[in-house]
């Protein structure tokens with residue numbers, strides 16, 4: 001039996017095996033509300049697969065994933081989204097021909113308003129949420145811009161905004177600053193620090209300077225397992241971590 005936990009996210013003994021190969025192998029991981037956790041590790045360590053398991057894209061072979069004390073491991077992917085988990089993949093999935101406003105609008109969760117509420121107040125609610133999110137992601141002056149002409153970094157922010165619009169309590173991000181300029185990275189660090197307040201954020205990242213800037217705690221994965229965990233200072237001085245990852 002899985003016991004209730006005080007952690008927002010409690011992953012326990014999680015394993016997925018693909019034709020006998022354990023891409024994630026007995027991983028346990030606990031993330032607090034308000035925490036920004038970064039997962040690092042060499043290629044093929046199982047980082048992306050771990051996020052796929054949490055968001056329901058891949059089903060575990062065994063183990064448990066509790067989020068706010070609800071078991072996610074057997075929940076349908078859409079239901080996991082409705083339970084407050086937002087995932088951003090490496091490649092942006094914005095609608096290029098729609099404007100920034102429209103991209104945020106189509107991401108607003110449907111059917112959340114109370115039945116019988118006036119259509120007017122519903123659309124005002126949507127609009128004010130869009131403006132709030134656009135400001136958070138530095139795109140409030142680009143609301144009428146077609147998404148395809150945004151810079152690479154702005155597209156990544158828009159996609160984060162498309163998650164934020166539903167106010168998820170857990171956000172999963174796969175390499176959010178890949179390909180970004182130095183100034184975009186800095187603004188993304190600020191954005192991620194800000195959005196982790198009051199919710200939980202798990203980020204996969206390779207850029208160690210960026211990890212140092214954003215992480216509350218770092219989990220190092222290697223060959224499907226957790227190799228080390230703790231503050232950035234602790235993991236970067238860990239001999240095992242230096243040997244398999246940082247020393248390369």
Ligand SMILES: Nc1ncnc2c1ncn2[C@@H]1O[C@H](COP(=O)(O)OP(=O)(O)OP(=O)(O)O)[C@@H](O)[C@H]1O
Pocket residue numbers: 018023041042043044045046047048049050
């Ligand atoms: N659906 C699948 N079927 C078979 N093998 C898979 C599947 N998904 C992932 N793998 C394997 O699992 C291992 C872990 O992959 P994963 O993408 O999770 O690593 P990663 O740590 O995210 O690496 P990277 O930093 O390169 O993105 C790899 O060896 C990969 O080939």
